[in-house]
Amino acid sequence: MAELERTQRHAPAPKDWTYAPAPESRDVVRIAERYGNFIGGEWVEPRDTYATVSPSSEEPLATVAQGTEADVDAAVGAARDAFANGWSELSGSERAKYLFRVARILQERAREFAVLESLNGGKPIKESRDVDLPLAAAHFFYYAGWADKLEYAFPNRSPRPVGVAGQIIPWNFPLLMLAWKVAPALACGNTVVLKPAETTPLTALLFCDVLRQAELPAGVVNIVTGDGRTGAALVDHDGVDKIAFTGSTEVGKAIQRRLAGTGKRLTLELGGKAANIVFDDSALDQAVEGIVNGIYFNQGHVCCAGSRLFVQESIHEQLVEKLKRRLTTLRVGDPLDKNTDVGAINSAMQLEKIRSLVQSGVDEGAEIYQPPCRLPEKGYWFAPTVFTNVAQSYRIAQEEIFGPVLSVLTFRTPDEAVEKANNTPYGLSAGIWTEKGSRILWMAQRMRAGVVWANTFNRFDPTSPFGGYKESGFGREGGLHGLEPYLRFEE
Numbered sequence: 001m002a003e004l005e006r007t008q009r010h011a012p013a014p015k016d017w018t019y020a021p022a023p024e025s026r027d028v029v030r031i032a033e034r035y036g037n038f039i040g041g042e043w044v045e046p047r048d049t050y051a052t053v054s055p056s057s058e059e060p061l062a063t064v065a066q067g068t069e070a071d072v073d074a075a076v077g078a079a080r081d082a083f084a085n086g087w088s089e090l091s092g093s094e095r096a097k098y099l100f101r102v103a104r105i106l107q108e109r110a111r112e113f114a115v116l117e118s119l120n121g122g123k124p125i126k127e128s129r130d131v132d133l134p135l136a137a138a139h140f141f142y143y144a145g146w147a148d149k150l151e152y153a154f155p156n157r158s159p160r161p162v163g164v165a166g167q168i169i170p171w172n173f174p175l176l177m178l179a180w181k182v183a184p185a186l187a188c189g190n191t192v193v194l195k196p197a198e199t200t201p202l203t204a205l206l207f208c209d210v211l212r213q214a215e216l217p218a219g220v221v222n223i224v225t226g227d228g229r230t231g232a233a234l235v236d237h238d239g240v241d242k243i244a245f246t247g248s249t250e251v252g253k254a255i256q257r258r259l260a261g262t263g264k265r266l267t268l269e270l271g272g273k274a275a276n277i278v279f280d281d282s283a284l285d286q287a288v289e290g291i292v293n294g295i296y297f298n299q300g301h302v303c304c305a306g307s308r309l310f311v312q313e314s315i316h317e318q319l320v321e322k323l324k325r326r327l328t329t330l331r332v333g334d335p336l337d338k339n340t341d342v343g344a345i346n347s348a349m350q351l352e353k354i355r356s357l358v359q360s361g362v363d364e365g366a367e368i369y370q371p372p373c374r375l376p377e378k379g380y381w382f383a384p385t386v387f388t389n390v391a392q393s394y395r396i397a398q399e400e401i402f403g404p405v406l407s408v409l410t411f412r413t414p415d416e417a418v419e420k421a422n423n424t425p426y427g428l429s430a431g432i433w434t435e436k437g438s439r440i441l442w443m444a445q446r447m448r449a450g451v452v453w454a455n456t457f458n459r460f461d462p463t464s465p466f467g468g469y470k471e472s473g474f475g476r477e478g479g480l481h482g483l484e485p486y487l488r489f490e491e
């Protein structure tokens, strides 16, 4: 005891919480100067190119292909050949071998991928290292396990592959979204043409090296980079049997319109405006951690982010105070620094969108709070932001901001919480914080949301299906449900 007291006297609480820089080395990953499209197991020289940059420094990282209609056509052709010439007839256990290999190689090369993901996308290295990479590998392991058990997963229904899957993914979890899409497609015997988002193509391109290492037959997975025009060419291609899309509701709706009447299958995983609901009996400090994780994880570039916080009126003041104090400890800065909590905004365009929505919140009369933090001069940055005094009608309470911006609203009764939480065109996820198990179940039943977390937030697992209601899309990814979109049944 005396010993303890002496240490305390001699070690006063530090006044300054800055840490010495702890950057992860960039040397673990080699980025080529120029990438083509990966078609039929070969790198195909691009007709048209653009530069992909690091959002934290605006430094160009590589020249990549702006895929044309002809590139997409070649990729779909390669996928069609690979489907017909062996892959779709391979036994499930043989397909599983390739998926297990991919999973293991991703684990082995995790550090390399994590650094590249943070460099190209701006997310903190501790997230790419501890979340994106382990989960991406886990998805391949999980679906490898299903590949030879489809008959048991769907008894008496003769599951068969659908054919060529066109997959279009966003920039918030580039490699993880690739894994969510590619793993179930291959497990079911399909072949793939995948288009990464224009701002984050590099981990998908490095993944081609993993495919070669795993000796996956040529043409089973093809990767064509480029912007929305490349995506549109893939959607419109006659040789594609199924489209899987994750991205904005606006583009999702456009894709659905284009596919109407074509017979192509479609799953859409779109935006969200999730409610994170805190009752007065919850463990407040735990809830504060969940709120921070819910909206500042990955700079809020998360479709299921807890962007609307509903607090029971009696604890509003206390909770907001705790939350603001917690915000002052968040470290914003270099994505490659191991101590960084909040990294760079993914692109200049996204930063502009966040800024304009935040300005609308100020103009409409909400009260803004941002902790003091020095943002780097180069690159795209936005300080963690909390809005209080928010009305349900404000744009910041209605529209997906997709940035580190939280809107705090209040409620009095559970009924009111349900009413307000569901009052959105979206329905992807929700969070409930309370000590009462019965209330968790009561609330969960009433949430129009695909995922409901209780006393936690932003937890993901390959065994658990994920997807939306209403304008958040349809179809499920993950779990047994995630196999269905990639199968047809000969009943």
Ligand code: NAI
Binding pocket: 168, 169, 170, 171, 172, 195, 196, 197, 198, 226, 227, 228, 229, 230, 231, 232, 233, 235, 246, 247, 248, 249, 251, 252, 254, 255, 269, 270, 271, 272, 302, 303, 350, 353, 400, 401, 402
């Ligand atoms: P986006 O929906 O335009 O992009 C997503 C993917 O779709 C990218 O690969 C893009 O190249 C592709 N794409 C764009 N237009 C296409 C078209 N006509 N046909 C086929 N593919 C097309 O999203 P964007 O513009 O990057 O972000 C805008 C907003 O969308 C964000 O601020 C955010 O609110 C939301 N968003 C939501 C995501 C989610 O996971 N739910 C992911 C990305 C964005």
Ligand code: MG
Binding pocket: 228, 248, 251
């Ligand atoms: Mg767009």
